[in-house]
Amino acid sequence: MIVWARRAEVRSECARLEWCDETTETVEESVKDADLVVICAPVSKIPVLAHQIKDHLKPGAIVTDVGSTKHKLQIKSESALEGKGIFVGSHPMAGSEKSGHAHADETLFSGKPCFVTKGGQISKKAIEKVVGFWSALEMDVHVTDPEEHDQIVAFVSHLPHLTASGLSHVLSDPKYRHFTPFISTGFLDTTRVASGDLQMWRDIIRENREEILPALNEMIQTMESLRDHLQHGQIDAVMGMLEEGKSFRDDLVK
Amino acid sequence: MIVWARRAEVRSECARLEWCDETTETVEESVKDADLVVICAPVSKIPVLAHQIKDHLKPGAIVTDVGSTKHKLQIKSESALEGKGIFVGSHPMAGSEKSGHAHADETLFSGKPCFVTKGGQISKKAIEKVVGFWSALEMDVHVTDPEEHDQIVAFVSHLPHLTASGLSHVLSDPKYRHFTPFISTGFLDTTRVASGDLQMWRDIIRENREEILPALNEMIQTMESLRDHLQHGQIDAVMGMLEEGKSFRDDLVK
Known part of the structure; x- marks a missing residue:
């Protein structure tokens, strides 16, 4: 697992955690060998980050997110990637009124519902990859249309x-x-x-x-x-x- | 502390607890030596119980309750007592969506707000007695009119x-x-x-x-x-x- 975070102190905190293999100074660098990129950012920032990484993605790389809305975001993120990565929307429904790295909790996802959204050009294989990721975190994954989500x-x-x-x-x-x-x-x-x-x-x-x-x-x-x-x-x-x-x-x- | 409860099994469970000095088979018997009677019952049952105990109260006995409404209840309870006890309304605001003896918790009241209602014929001394009771349970007691409550x-x-x-x-x-x-x-x-x-x-x-x-x-x-x-x-x-x-x-x- 390779981590990029906006703030340097969060990157160095992550670097000390067992699950983190590497941290990078730039977001572009973090995605270069990735099969799956997970953008954890506010909804309005997701297409911005997708656009920023598009030229650094491996061919066939899948990009997903954790945003709380899906229909407009799918359109914006696909457009931001300009076909250089496959965008598959995710919405893990876990969390609390607290935000930020300091409130991380390893049991946060277990048993909680997670949406993965299908439709358009997205292949079954790409959906399965993203479903597999959230399932490995023990989430209860449901595949729906972005509009239904x-x-x-x-x-x-x-x-x-x-x-x-x-x-x-x-x-x-x-x-x-x-x-x-x-x-x-x-x-x-x-x-x-x-x-x-x-x-x-x-x-x-x-x-x-x-x-x-x-x-x-x-x-x-x-x-x-x-x-x-x-x-x-x-x-x-x-x-x-x-x-x-x-x-x-x-x-x-x- | 003398306890009467409607169900015999609750009475015998209470009898085993440290704070319970005695349990009685009838509600009338439970109040006969009491300076302060606390009726813990649904709002509609409080005047019924007040009426049932009135002839068994010591002169000057104070009767309070834990009901969630106060204005109409004060009038009904005073009337039910027929002057044979002083009714002072209380409303300790602690609890949860669970009810019954099985969900008792010794920290339930600590730091929580509690109303004691004044007005009408109620003496300052009677109010103080009831305020003292809830304060001893570490509640944050406020004296208000029943209408304001x-x-x-x-x-x-x-x-x-x-x-x-x-x-x-x-x-x-x-x-x-x-x-x-x-x-x-x-x-x-x-x-x-x-x-x-x-x-x-x-x-x-x-x-x-x-x-x-x-x-x-x-x-x-x-x-x-x-x-x-x-x-x-x-x-x-x-x-x-x-x-x-x-x-x-x-x-x-x-």
């Missing part, structure tokens, strides 16, 4: 993020400042993802806007239904919705 | 619950069944509280309906603002809201 993550990841951020935003109003001492684990867990890296979320929201909108609308409709039932004193109807939500989640953690 | 918990606790339940309800739709394998820690944390005990939440929602409605309306408005900004491609406006939400939460966990 974007719709799914809009609901399972981007909607929870916007919901958590919205809830935190409600309480952030200075008129509720005196509520702060009473905030406990319930609120903190419900809003945990709202502490995520803003630059990463800017990229996601910009790229996946069209898929996020219907998810957000469904959430608003659901909250409106709860509000309307409550307003009319229809406690059974509110509880019916809470019961479905609970039962769905309880099944997930079983 | 209900408004605060509507925002810091009931709104997160309805939001988490709403989000889980959106994903529970059978048309999204194929999204389930991609649900990861982000969604699970954001919805954790939605797995809470339904009976408890029925009581809370019924009793605190009027305070929950404005909180729910603010959440809907916030989600609508996010949706409108997104629809108009105003990424900076979306990010401004996310930034405020993140900064508020980051300060809480500092």
Whole structure:
């Protein structure tokens, strides 16, 4: 495994780790003998890096990524490579609200879902190579179209993020400042993802806007239904919705 | 500490614990020598138990509770006691989505916020007695009016619950069944509280309906603002809201 990282101190920290065979000073140098290149960078930087390495790739080299959106990114990254490498999108769904090398964890990926996206000119062999990489890290790999990926993550990841951020935003109003001492684990867990890296979320929201909108609308409709039932004193109807939500989640953690 | 619990097996488990001096077969018997009675029961059962023990209380005995709503409950419990005990509402804000004796934890209360509610006929001495009890468990005790309590918990606790339940309800739709394998820690944390005990939440929602409605309306408005900004491609406006939400939460966990 050959590592290039933007910051020199991260490169020297990596050099000391068992799994790292070599670090290089430039990104171009790092890819020259690679069969598989994994770009771990914010969504907006992935095509930039793909463009930077394209002339240094071995013929037939596969380039993948870990970006949180896939459809537009696939088009941009393919275009950035100018046919000098095969771009296969990946999205390992593991991580936390913390970012950076300092929060690395060897069990981070194990058992977690990972998307690998197919379509266009991408050969079955190239897909298999990338699937094999994430499977070796014990991830639960699913091959989908980039568009299907974007719709799914809009609901399972981007909607929870916007919901958590919205809830935190409600309480952030200075008129509720005196509520702060009473905030406990319930609120903190419900809003945990709202502490995520803003630059990463800017990229996601910009790229996946069209898929996020219907998810957000469904959430608003659901909250409106709860509000309307409550307003009319229809406690059974509110509880019916809470019961479905609970039962769905309880099944997930079983 | 004298314990009465509804189920005999819980009573015999308690009897084996160091802090338990005695268990009694009936609730009436358990309170006869008590200066302070703590009713740990769902909100709808608290006045029922208060009524059941009233004729067995020592003169001047204080009765408190751990219910999640306070205004209506104070009125009902005072009325149930018929002047034969002083009702002082408490709400220790600790716990998890799990309920019951099996999930007891000696560090559960430490450092967590606890409300004690004042007002009406309640003497300063009675308040101090109850404050002292929760302080001895290392809780961060705040004395408020019952109405103020209900408004605060509507925002810091009931709104997160309805939001988490709403989000889980959106994903529970059978048309999204194929999204389930991609649900990861982000969604699970954001919805954790939605797995809470339904009976408890029925009581809370019924009793605190009027305070929950404005909180729910603010959440809907916030989600609508996010949706409108997104629809108009105003990424900076979306990010401004996310930034405020993140900064508020980051300060809480500092």
